[in-house]
Amino acid sequence: MTNLDCIFACVMSGKYLSYLPPFVFLLSLSVVLLAKDHLKKVAGYWSMNMVLLLSTPYLHSIMKCDMLWVVKTYMMYLLFAIPLLVMAPFLYKLYLFKFHKIERFTAMEGYLRKVSGSDKSRMYIIEMALPKAFTLGRDVFITAGLLELMSERELKAVIAHEAFHIKQNRFPMIYAFRLLTFIPFQFERLADSYAEKIAGKESLIRARNKISRFYSIS
């Protein structure tokens, strides 16, 4: 028996609520595939992963076949990986503030809060010449290089993209799931299409082109 067959057999032979996790999983999967709304897709992805994660201990308790070690090893992996992945954004934030010159950028914070729907979102500028933008939790970081490179409309497109990441981060561990359950999900594409909707496709494309031109050699 392969690992999957074994796990499958165990779930099927289990009593009580063993059919519930697969049911919720499939339901969530269909939400991911069929939902039009971006945030609903993210929600579907989140519950899909949550079910997988939560049913692992249950699987462990009902499993009787000889492939139990697979589940055990996976649980050990989760035990180490979850605290690390949950702490990673905080640690990275500490690192950034310790080793880089960073200042608040309030000029665009109103816009960010509007499009992210989070009135506690903050914007920071990192004093770095390479153009970069990223989100940690509900805060957006852009570098001096990016600020200099973009026109106001292009900057808004970048911020709208990051704002989607803020929305998505409201689901706990959403990013970590890609490393916990290995189910891929295209956050970047959703963030881009959200930004397109809000700031317009041309602005986003121009912003993207400027960045890739900056990084291309010549």
Added chain:
Amino acid sequence: MVKKKRLEIDELSLLSPLEERIMSFIWENPESTVSEISQNLNVSLSSVAVTIDRLCKHGYVSRERKRVDKRIKYVYSPVLSKEEAKRKMVEDILDTLMERFEDIVVSYFHRRSGDDKS
């Protein structure tokens, strides 16, 4: 760094070739932007950006935000004059040597100053 023996009497430098080129450009043209440096030296924007970040971090260059009709731009200027930079480099070398080989350096200078007196 010192191991490479790029030390010559007039051309004492701990900077990489690109760092040197950027420094000498900024010494002649303070308040330059990354794109100006890139164009004038014919070096890619990303290389200039990475290098300028390093020069800022090591205290050779300072960054300043300017507003030019609604656009924001960042300009870079030398923190140290050429002479001061040379001095800083020598001191950096000596600091590193002192940290790592304090005994050898101290006895070396001791011997040197003894030589001078005799």
